[in-house]
Amino acid sequence: MNKFNGNKFKMDYSQFKTEVSKRRRSAATRELTKIAYSTPHSVISLAEGMPNEETFPFTEISIKLNDGSDFVLEGNELAAALQYIPSQGFPPLLQVIREFQRKAHAPPLWDSREVLIVAGGQDGLSKALEAIIGPGDPILVQNPVYPGVNVVITPHNAELIPIEQDDYGVIPICLRKRLQEREASSLKMPKIMYINATGANPTGTVMPLERRKQIYRIACEYNFLILDDDPYHFMYFTDEAPRSFLSLDTEGRVIRLDSFSKVLSSGLRIGVITAASPLVASIELHMQSSHLHAPTLSQVILYKLLKIWGYDKMMEHFRRIRSFYKERRDLIVKVAEEHLLGIAEFSVPSAGFFLWIKVPGIEDTWKMVMQRGVTHGILVAPGAAFMADTSKPCNAIRASFAKASYKEMNVAIERLALLIKDELAKNRSILNGNT
Numbered sequence: 325m326n327k328f329n330g331n332k333f334k335m336d337y338s339q340f341k342t343e344v345s346k347r348r349r350s351a352a353t354r355e356l357t358k359i360a361y362s363t364p365h366s367v368i369s370l371a372e373g374m375p376n377e378e379t380f381p382f383t384e385i386s387i388k389l390n391d392g393s394d395f396v397l398e399g400n401e402l403a404a405a406l407q408y409i410p411s412q413g414f415p416p417l418l419q420v421i422r423e424f425q426r427k428a429h430a431p432p433l434w435d436s437r438e439v440l441i442v443a444g445g446q447d448g449l450s451k452a453l454e455a456i457i458g459p460g461d462p463i464l465v466q467n468p469v470y471p472g473v474n475v476v477i478t479p480h481n482a483e484l485i486p487i488e489q490d491d492y493g494v495i496p497i498c499l500r501k502r503l504q505e506r507e508a509s510s511l512k513m514p515k516i517m518y519i520n521a522t523g524a525n526p527t528g529t530v531m532p533l534e535r536r537k538q539i540y541r542i543a544c545e546y547n548f549l550i551l552d553d554d555p556y557h558f559m560y561f562t563d564e565a566p567r568s569f570l571s572l573d574t575e576g577r578v579i580r581l582d583s584f585s586k587v588l589s590s591g592l593r594i595g596v597i598t599a600a601s602p603l604v605a606s607i608e609l610h611m612q613s614s615h616l617h618a619p620t621l622s623q624v625i626l627y628k629l630l631k632i633w634g635y636d637k638m639m640e641h642f643r644r645i646r647s648f649y650k651e652r653r654d655l656i657v658k659v660a661e662e663h664l665l666g667i668a669e670f671s672v673p674s675a676g677f678f679l680w681i682k683v684p685g686i687e688d689t690w691k692m693v694m695q696r697g698v699t700h701g702i703l704v705a706p707g708a709a710f711m712a713d714t715s716k717p718c719n720a721i722r723a724s725f726a727k728a729s730y731k732e733m734n735v736a737i738e739r740l741a742l743l744i745k746d747e748l749a750k751n752r753s754i755l756n757g758n759t
Contacts, residue, residue, distance in 0.1 A: 523556025528673025
């Protein structure tokens with residue numbers, strides 16, 4: 325029996341699926357792998373095309389953690405870490421992740437939800453959207469928006485409906501207004517909204533709880549899902565920890581996307597989708613037809629880490645990296661205030677990795693950044709890359725404070741200031757009629 329059949333939410337999820345998603349069927353071999361992991365050891369399987377672990381050239385993998393603890397993968401455990409697994413994920417990790425999500429978010433009707441391990445946040449984003457967004461479908465997005473959304477839905481000719489943001493994220497009144505306008509014009513209504521409410525990329529905003537509640541109420545009223553892409557959930561710089569949309573979800577509308585890339589390792593390529601069971605089942609079928617499952621070795625490493633550390637020690641790790649990135653946030657703000665005074669504007673980011681800088685005297689930063697940035701010894705991201713309509717001019721710049729050293733950040737912002745000043749001088753020269 326398919327474990328995803330249980331659904332206590334009073335929603336018809338078929339209305340949110342694309343025709344392609346509806347036509348997906350499970351692969352018998354993948355279902356056999358799932359069965360093999362759940363049957364007693366007395367059952368002998370000749371069904372799967374698994375290679376024999378004796379042929380693997382690896383005999384031991386040792387991992388040391390920065391707290392002084394370590395673990396070794398060898399024998400049967402190493403064999404499992406190097407083998408095929410069910411598409412949903414490494415079964416022991418799934419159990420640990422379920423408990424982690426329950427503690428972290430306390431979602432209503434938890435037994436009606438499932439988790440799925442994906443190969444990083446972008447993989448989860450891609451598969452979730454492709455299960456729901458078909459040709460010509462509209463999708464609500466915050467504006468500016470993470471460019472990873474555009475690269476997923478552009479081939480499907482989807483219609484982006486941009487919703488304005490302020491210093492606290494998406495503005496509910498603007499969301500309601502756009503929906504009212506579409507309804508009044510008998511336009512196709514959106515099935516889903518993409519949102520990045522904590523440490524929004526690129527603006528660094530954190531959405532207050534009351535605003536999240538307003539957006540959730542609007543989603544219920546207009547019957548659309550919320551894809552909550554939340555890689556910076558534990559990297560907030562506010563006094564209070566933000567509440568997730570999952571914690572508010574009484575109707576089964578939220579697809580939560582977590583990533584361990586920013587908080588543990590980007591190279592592990594591990595993310596988690598948490599959603600109502602029927603939605604997770606649709607995405608699992610997509611995985612069966614693509615890369616079968618997220619990397620087993622990465623999943624086993626994460627499982628061992630979570631078992632060694634436990635929930636409380638993982639939260640302690642998150643507190644340490646919050647402090648680490650907050651210091652960097654404070655530094656880039658300090659040097660930006662020093663070097664960009666009078667030529668650019670920015671708000672202090674409340675979470676995440678990025679400083680969103682606006683240059684009032686420049687209509688579009690694209691050519692300045694992409695063509696002349698390197699000659700000034702500075703690489704930053706042009707603002708237009710983050711707009712729902714990337715063809716329109718944008719006077720913003722995204723600068724990351726995550727990886728560069730303190731000295732490098734200071735030099736980089738100083739160089740950025742010189743680049744902006746040169747661009748402003750060139751614009752003035754053109755306005756004055758000089759060649």
